[in-house]
Amino acid sequence: MWNPTLTSKSATLGWGSRESHANLEKHDVIPVKDLQMLMEDSEMLADVKAYDAAKARLEAGEDELIPLEITERRLRGEPALRIWREYREFTQEQLAKKAKVSRALIAAIETKRKSGSVTTWKKLGAALDVGWEQLA
Secondary structure, rough: OOOOEEEEHHHEEEOOOOOOOOOOOOOOEEEEEHHHHHHHHHHHHHHHHHHHHHHHHHOOOOOOOOHHHHHHHHHHHHHHHHHHHHHHHOHEEEEEEHHOOOOHHHHHOOOOOOOOHHHHHHHHHHHHHHOOOHHH
């Protein structure tokens, strides 16, 4: 187990403890400033790996960025279903057919006259290729 020990000006780095590794008593001492720099570099590397993974998912079509237009419309209070339906260039009738729900239900949800069941939201989300949670 990695076992860093910090003092005010230096750090002792080693593996395990004396009890578990009696024959491994050698430790290296480095300044705390250097340890902090190593830790920051490690965090940066983790961030770069996460960025690369996200970029690969985008390039493979496994993920997409939410356009600013959608975010702005949501902030103005427009119904998410209408925003995503229009963004995907569906009419209410086309979406109803693809999601296997009525056009009247879509209209009622978009005008906030009905809330829709979880089953309905899942059908709509699948038809729009959006997580249903983003619509509800």
